[in-house]
Amino acid sequence: MTIWMPDPAALSRPVYLSLAEQFVRAIEDGSLPIGCRLLPHRKLADALGLSVQTVSRAYDELIRRSLVSGEVGRGSFVLGPGAEARQPYLPERPGELIDMSILKPVVEAMHLDRMREGFAWLAENLTAPSALSFRPNMVMPHHREVAADWLLRQGIPVEAKGIVLTNGATPAIAAAVMSVAPPGAGVAAEALTHHLLMPLCTYLGLHLEGVAMDEFGMLPAGLHEVARKGTIRAVYLQPNVVNPLAMVMPSDRRAELVEIARQHDLAIIENDILNVMIPERPPAFAALAPERTLHISGFTKITVPGLRMAYLHAPQRYATAMANRHLAANWMATPPMADLLSHWVEDGTVADLAAWQARAMSERHALASAVLGSAMPVCHDNSLHLWLPLPEDWPEETFVTQARHRGVAVAAGNAFRASERWRRDAIRISLGSTRTEELRRGLSTIAGMLSDVPEVLLPTI
Numbered sequence: 171m172t173i174w175m176p177d178p179a180a181l182s183r184p185v186y187l188s189l190a191e192q193f194v195r196a197i198e199d200g201s202l203p204i205g206c207r208l209l210p211h212r213k214l215a216d217a218l219g220l221s222v223q224t225v226s227r228a229y230d231e232l233i234r235r236s237l238v239s240g241e242v243g244r245g246s247f248v249l250g251p252g253a254e255a256r257q258p259y260l261p262e263r264p265g266e267l268i269d270m271s272i273l274k275p276v277v278e279a280m281h282l283d284r285m286r287e288g289f290a291w292l293a294e295n296l297t298a299p300s301a302l303s304f305r306p307n308m309v310m311p312h313h314r315e316v317a318a319d320w321l322l323r324q325g326i327p328v329e330a331k332g333i334v335l336t337n338g339a340t341p342a343i344a345a346a347v348m349s350v351a352p353p354g355a356g357v358a359a360e361a362l363t364h365h366l367l368m369p370l371c372t373y374l375g376l377h378l379e380g381v382a383m384d385e386f387g388m389l390p391a392g393l394h395e396v397a398r399k400g401t402i403r404a405v406y407l408q409p410n411v412v413n414p415l416a417m418v419m420p421s422d423r424r425a426e427l428v429e430i431a432r433q434h435d436l437a438i439i440e441n442d443i444l445n446v447m448i449p450e451r452p453p454a455f456a457a458l459a460p461e462r463t464l465h466i467s468g469f470t471k472i473t474v475p476g477l478r479m480a481y482l483h484a485p486q487r488y489a490t491a492m493a494n495r496h497l498a499a500n501w502m503a504t505p506p507m508a509d510l511l512s513h514w515v516e517d518g519t520v521a522d523l524a525a526w527q528a529r530a531m532s533e534r535h536a537l538a539s540a541v542l543g544s545a546m547p548v549c550h551d552n553s554l555h556l557w558l559p560l561p562e563d564w565p566e567e568t569f570v571t572q573a574r575h576r577g578v579a580v581a582a583g584n585a586f587r588a589s590e591r592w593r594r595d596a597i598r599i600s601l602g603s604t605r606t607e608e609l610r611r612g613l614s615t616i617a618g619m620l621s622d623v624p625e626v627l628l629p630t631i
Contacts, residue, residue: 173209174196174201174202175217176189176192176193176196176214176218177192178218178219178220180192181218185220185224186224186225186227186228186231186590187228187231189218189220189224189225189228190228190229190231190232190235193208193228193232193237193238194232194235194237197237197248202248203248204248204249205247205248206247206248207245207246207247207248208229208238208245208246208247208248210245211225211226211229212225227590229246230584230590231590232246233246233584234368234584234587234588236249236369237249258271258272258365258581258582258585258586258598266577267574267577267578267579268577268578268579268604268608268609268611268612268615269579269603269604270578270579270580270599270600270601270603270604270609270612271579271580271581271598271600271603272581272600272603273471273554273555273598273600273602273603274471274475274554274600274602274603275471275472275475275527275530275531275554275602276527276530276531276534276601276602277474277475277602280526281474281523284474284519284523285474285476285477288510288513288514288519289510291510291513292506292509292510295509295513296506296509297509299505300505300506300508300509301505301506303505306497306501306502309502309505309508310334310335310502310503310505310508311330312512313335313508313509313511313512314330314331314333314335315330316512316515316516317330317333317335317481317483317512317515318330318333319515320467320481320515320520321333321465321467321481321483324445324446324454324467325453325454325457326454326456326457326465326467326483327456327457327460328456328465328483329483329486331489332483332484332485332486332489332492333481333482333483334481334482334492334493334496334503335479335480335481335482335502335503335508335511336479336480336481336482336496336500336503337478337479337480337500337503337504337507338468338470338478338479338480339441339443339466339468339470339480340366341480341496341499341500342466342468342480342481342482343364343366343367343370343406343439343441343466344370344495344499345482345492345495345496345499345500346439346464346466346482346484346492347367347370347371347374347376347404347406347439348374348491348495348499349437349464349484349488349491349492349495350403350404350437350439350464350488350491351374351376351403351404351437352403353374353375353376354375354376354377355376355377355401355402355403356376356377356378356379356396356399356401356402356403357371357376357377357378357379357402357403357404357405357406358378358379358381358388358393358396358397358402358404358405358406358436359378359379359380359381359388359405359406359407359588360380360381360383360387360388360407360408360413360588360592361380361381361382361383361587361588361589361590361591361592362383362413362414362415362583362586362587362588362592363380363406363408363413363414363586363588364406364408364441364586365585365586367406367588368588377401378588379396379402379588379589380587380588380589380590380591380592381393381395381396381405381589381591382395382591382592383591383592385415385417385548386417386419386420386423387407387409387413387415387417387419387423388405388407388419388423388427390423390426390427390429390430392591393405393427393430393431394430394433394434397430397433397434397436398434402434402436403436403437404436404437404438404439405427405431405436405437405438405439406439406441407419407427407438407439407440407441407455408440408441408442409424409440409442409452409454409455410442410444410445410448410451410454411444411447411448411550411552411553412441412442412443412444412471412553412554414557414583414586414598415549415557416549416550416553416554416555416556416557417548417549417550418448418451418452418550419452420452421452421453424452424453424455424458425458427455428455428458428459431459431462432459432462435462436462437462437463437464437488438455438459438462438463438464439463439464439466440454440455440456440463440464440465440466441466442454442456442465442466442467443466443467443468443469443470443471443472443480444468444471444472444552444554445467446472446520446521446524447472447524447525447527447528447531447552448528448550448552449528449552456483460485461485461487462485462487463485464482464483464484464485464488464492465481465482465483466480466481466482467480467481467483468480468481469511469520471527471554472520472523472524472527473514473519473520473523473524473527474523477507477510477511477514478507479503479507479508479511482496528552530602531551531552531553531554531601531602532551532552534601534602534606534609535549535551535553535601537606537609537610537613538556538599538601538609538613541610541613541614541617542558542613542616542617543617545558545617545620547559553601554600554601554602555598555599555600555601555602556598556599556601557583557596557597557598558596558597558598558599558616559594559595559596560594560595560596560597560620561620564595564619564620565595566582566583566584566595566596566597567582567584569582569595569597569619570582570597572619573597573615573616573619576615576619577615578612578615578616580597580598580599580600580616581597581598581599581600582597583595583596583597583598586598597616599612599613599616
């Protein structure tokens with residue numbers, strides 16, 4: 171059987187990306203069948219006259235696109251087009267594993283009590299429209315007014331008619347992206363971004379352009395560089411701590427990005443789900459550029475995980491499209507949960523739970539700092555996670571695999587990497603997904619690994 175090989179004469183700059191594209195075409199036309207094992211990095215590099223680093227970057231790009239899987243000790247294998255993206259978290263929590271892979275707020279018995287009290291209130295106050303109506307206009311007008319009042323108090327200029335309630339931030343992101351970017355268009359995002367944005371754009375037939383960034387977020391010059399190509403219709407941003415680096419984008423950076431967005435007439439999708447949990451935050455993009463910003467305010471991570479609700483507001487320019495896309499994909503948010511959210515907004519429960527969560531995360535950051543010592547990364551004190559850069563001799567996939575063998579689950583940075591414009595290997599550590607003592611043990615394991623010399627696990631077969 172003849173083994174397919176890339177054509178070195180067809181390579182162009184950047185070489186790693188050109189090489190990756192040859193693999194993509196070979197996978198799509200069947201020259202590289204699903205399950206096929208790719209040549210080892212060094213062997214392919216020698217055959218093509220390239221550096222091992224160039225081949226490694228090409229393979230990493232294929233892994234990022236979910237076309238290839240890299241398996242420690244075995245090699246790289248073709249998954250094929252349409253393969254599901256790898257998620258940073260474990261779909262289930264097996265055995266005694268300390269799971270710090272999934273982003274989750276701190277929860278205690280109090281949260282379950284609040285939810286039970288909320289359902290008791292619903293049982294007493296559930297209206298016929300909430301229980302029986304199929305028509306959003308029969309159910310949602312009051313909730314839009316409550317949402318508008320809440321957002322205005324957060325310094326975000328909105329109109330009630332421009333708000334839709336969604337079953338959490340994920341459907342809000344999907345509706346926002348569909349509202350501003352037609353199939354075939356492009357969406358810009360930071361090189362490290364929301365792990366679901368990448369498969370979402372793939373499923374919608376959109377091109378996701380990872381933009382160069384620094385420790386403060388997207389670089390305005392980087393956005394200008396990709397926007398001047400003329401294919402980008404929107405930019406997706408997570409300025410307040412929920413971004414992978416767990417930082418707050420400063421005011422001057424926000425103003426520069428708004429200027430670039432206006433220059434190229436880009437919509438801004440602002441994922442601001444931790445909004446009220448972050449004290450002294452700069453003005454939102456929705457306040458700086460209200461004419462073009464679709465703003466997402468969530469409640470799942472600042473109150474109780476079971477309250478899967480979010481507000482999505484769009485300016486007049488996009489409001490009709492947003493309402494139509496949400497109708498087509500979701501119809502409407504679950505009415506009784508919208509009832510509960512409005513009740514909690516009005517009686518102060520949302521504000522109380524968000525303030526509690528902010529305090530809990532500050533305490534967990536202090537714990538992490540004590541355990542990790544000098545390895546503690548710079549992250550906002552109210553973030554639900556840490557972004558921990560790894561030593562150069564610790565590849566992130568190897569680190570994640572070996573941590574799992576030691577009973578600790580963390581997320582590999584590759585799940586959040588929209589481009590190679592931010593390459594340094596890192597892991598994401600959720601601080602809220604486990605009990606305090608388990609968190610201490612898990613962080614101690616990670617601290618010990620950081621001082622170890624990594625060794626590749628031998629295959630067991």
